[in-house]
Amino acid sequence: MINNFVFVALFLLGFYAILVKKNLIKMVIGLNIMEGAIFYWFITLTDRGGTIPIVNSSQVVTNLNDPIPQALILTGIVIGASTSSFLLTLIIELNKFTSSTNPDQLGGMIED
Amino acid sequence: MNTSLIVLIIIPLATAFAIPFIDVFSNKARKYLVVLSTFVELFVLIIIILNNYRYILNGTLFLKYYMGNWIPPIGITLGMDMLSLFFSTMITFAMVFIVIYSIGFIGHHEGKYYVLLFLIWSAMQGIILTGDIFNMDVFLELLLITSAPLVAFKRNKEGTEAAIKYMFYGTIGGLFVFIGVVLVYYNLGTLNFADISRNFNSLSFFIKKMISIFFLLGIFIKLGIFPFHFWLSKAHSACPSSVSALLSGVIVKVYVYVFIRLFWNVIGFEVLIENGLDKVILVVALISSIIGHIMALNEDDIKKMLAYSTVANLGMIIAVLTLNTKLAIIAALLHVFGHLLMKVSLFTTTGYLLQFTPGHKLEDFKGVAYKNKLLFVGFVVAVGGMIGLPPMIGFSSKWFILKAFINQDIHWGSIIIIVGSIIAFVYYIRFIIYGFKKTSIGTPDKFRLILSVFYRERVVTDIAIFFAVAVIIAGIFYKFALIPINGAAEMLQNPYIYVETILGG
Numbered sequence: 136m137i138n139n140f141v142f143v144a145l146f147l148l149g150f151y152a153i154l155v156k157k158n159l160i161k162m163v164i165g166l167n168i169m170e171g172a173i174f175y176w177f178i179t180l181t182d183r184g185g186t187i188p189i190v191n192s193s194q195v196v197t198n199l200n201d202p203i204p205q206a207l208i209l210t211g212i213v214i215g216a217s218t219s220s221f222l223l224t225l226i227i228e229l230n231k232f233t234s235s236t237n238p239d240q241l242g243g244m245i246e247d
Numbered sequence: 248m249n250t251s252l253i254v255l256i257i258i259p260l261a262t263a264f265a266i267p268f269i270d271v272f273s274n275k276a277r278k279y280l281v282v283l284s285t286f287v288e289l290f291v292l293i294i295i296i297l298n299n300y301r302y303i304l305n306g307t308l309f310l311k312y313y314m315g316n317w318i319p320p321i322g323i324t325l326g327m328d329m330l331s332l333f334f335s336t337m338i339t340f341a342m343v344f345i346v347i348y349s350i351g352f353i354g355h356h357e358g359k360y361y362v363l364l365f366l367i368w369s370a371m372q373g374i375i376l377t378g379d380i381f382n383m384d385v386f387l388e389l390l391l392i393t394s395a396p397l398v399a400f401k402r403n404k405e406g407t408e409a410a411i412k413y414m415f416y417g418t419i420g421g422l423f424v425f426i427g428v429v430l431v432y433y434n435l436g437t438l439n440f441a442d443i444s445r446n447f448n449s450l451s452f453f454i455k456k457m458i459s460i461f462f463l464l465g466i467f468i469k470l471g472i473f474p475f476h477f478w479l480s481k482a483h484s485a486c487p488s489s490v491s492a493l494l495s496g497v498i499v500k501v502y503v504y505v506f507i508r509l510f511w512n513v514i515g516f517e518v519l520i521e522n523g524l525d526k527v528i529l530v531v532a533l534i535s536s537i538i539g540h541i542m543a544l545n546e547d548d549i550k551k552m553l554a555y556s557t558v559a560n561l562g563m564i565i566a567v568l569t570l571n572t573k574l575a576i577i578a579a580l581l582h583v584f585g586h587l588l589m590k591v592s593l594f595t596t597t598g599y600l601l602q603f604t605p606g607h608k609l610e611d612f613k614g615v616a617y618k619n620k621l622l623f624v625g626f627v628v629a630v631g632g633m634i635g636l637p638p639m640i641g642f643s644s645k646w647f648i649l650k651a652f653i654n655q656d657i658h659w660g661s662i663i664i665i666v667g668s669i670i671a672f673v674y675y676i677r678f679i680i681y682g683f684k685k686t687s688i689g690t691p692d693k694f695r696l697i698l699s700v701f702y703r704e705r706v707v708t709d710i711a712i713f714f715a716v717a718v719i720i721a722g723i724f725y726k727f728a729l730i731p732i733n734g735a736a737e738m739l740q741n742p743y744i745y746v747e748t749i750l751g752g
Contacts, residue, residue: 153415153419159411162415166415166418166419166422169419169422170422173422173425173426173429176429177429177432177433180429180433181432181433201436203432203438204432207381207428207432210381210385211425214385214388214392214421217392218388218391218392218414218418221392221395221396221414222411222414222415222418225395225399225407225410225411225414226411228399228402228407229404229407229408229411232403232404232407233404
């Protein structure tokens with residue numbers, strides 16, 4: 136149960152950063168916090184307290200943790216890393232034109 | 248087992264990775280490679296259609312491929328039913344012509360451009376063919392991260408801003424989809440579409456609602472439906488016109504496909520009905536439709552106007568889909584097809600016409616009709632389709648949409664769509680009138696030298712005119728498009744066919 140609260144708190148923290156912070160780099164960090172919250176949540180949800188795979192063929196294991204979430208999260212981490220690095224590249228590119236990282240100077244994130 | 252499905256994904260992917268190596272040796276070889284692989288992809292698709300034409304006519308086509316021979320629900324399944332076939336064919340044909348258009352249109356950084364274009368193509372085919380929910384999520388992210396550099400392709404301030412917005416909104420949408428995937432995996436222990444669909448009704452009411460809401464949020468953010476439509480106009484207008492055509496005409500259709508696949512085959516539409524979400528979607532989509540039209544009316548910039556028109560049309564498509572009758576699904580899919588043709592046609596023609604104007608504004612459009620009369624006629628044809636004049640495809644699809652609304656006794660919905668068409672008439676006709684206005688001083692040709700990025704004018708005009716002709720031809724022979732659409736609607740009405748065919752061996 137506490138895991139769900141931690142997830143919601145972290146997720147909203149990241150969301151808060153995106154909505155409120157006036158710095159594009161901080162907003163990217165917020166995005167990363169949201170991603171991290173989901174990864175944390177997924178790992179804790181599917182943790183049965185069993186042995187961690189990979190298991191030797193000679194070992195007899197009754198309670199084995201599901202390896203699929205870990206594979207999914209590895210993929211998710213790769214996606215998250217590439218997204219945020221690309222976003223940071225774009226912010227550097229934007230800095231050449233405006234010499235600012237304030238999202239409001241771009242016409243804001245929510246207005247047209 | 249049908250290996251050609253994986254080939255459809257691999258050809259663009261392999262081309263994308265081959266282009267940088269070929270580019271080192273010669274630019275000419277790269278051009279030949281690009282054209283060659285588009286036609287190989289088209290060839291593979293046509294072979295699939297010809298081999299199975301009997302099943303397509305019956306509406307019972309189903310091809311599948313198990314990756315690495317893992318029998319489902321373990322492993323990734325690729326499946327092609329009538330819906331996938333319809334979308335895959337549409338996208339392949341559109342991409343072939345967009346690639347050829349780009350050869351004439353894009354004059355700088357071509358190597359990078361084609362790498363991204365082919366990765367987008369691969370991601371779109373992957374989303375359409377996959378039968379695994381996490382695989383779909385990965386392809387969605389691939390589609391996002393490969394289309395964002397193309398938004399910033401002009402390397403100016405507007406493009407970079409639009410790309411940043413596009414990335415933020417797209418990533419947040421992707422996160423919501425990922426939460427949905429996490430909930431599905433935690434509750435059902437499976438990622439296979441068919442397996443989820445089989446077990447989904449065993450979940451509790453609350454979990455079902457949460458999963459539907461997260462998927463809806465994710466897809467609506469990526470589609471640009473009403474509360475999230477801010478980013479779309481900027482992203483679809485800040486890029487070169489060939490990319491605008493791709494984003495606004497083709498990529499949004501992939502998200503419509505995701506919406507249909509998830510909520511008809513995987514989750515099941517009755518879940519939305521029992522949660523009362525279908526009425527919410529209907530209202531939100533219709534609001535999105537009318538707001539898109541009004542924003543387009545306010546807009547002076549032609550490319551932004553076209554982008555807002557996309558918002559409006561997507562709202563219309565989603566609204567019709569939620570009626571969930573066979574006629575409604577047919578109407579929506581026909582409008583997906585029609586809107587693809589018309590929007591690509593509009594962006595390809597304006598992309599050419601804008602080469603003669605100093606800017607994108609309404610006043611800049613003065614006298615542009617006299618620059619290339621045939622092409623301007625093509626522009627008028629595409630506009631007529633968007634407004635819904637016969638014999639263009641827009642007329643038949645709007646007719647079906649109105650019929651679907653009236654059959655369900657949702658008259659206010661049909662009124663909104665008619666009003667939207669009238670608003671569309673007003674905001675499109677401005678540009679036609681301005682185009683025919685004679686200018687006292689000849690429109691300065693020096694701008695053309697500055698702005699011109701194309702060096703093969705012939706290719707650009709031919710493709711633009713081809714799309715305009717396609718709008719008319721598709722409008723007259725829309726019954727041929729109804730063959731796959733009927734089959735797709737039939738299969739969506741009976742989702743258990745999908746489950747049985749995937750899991751049945």
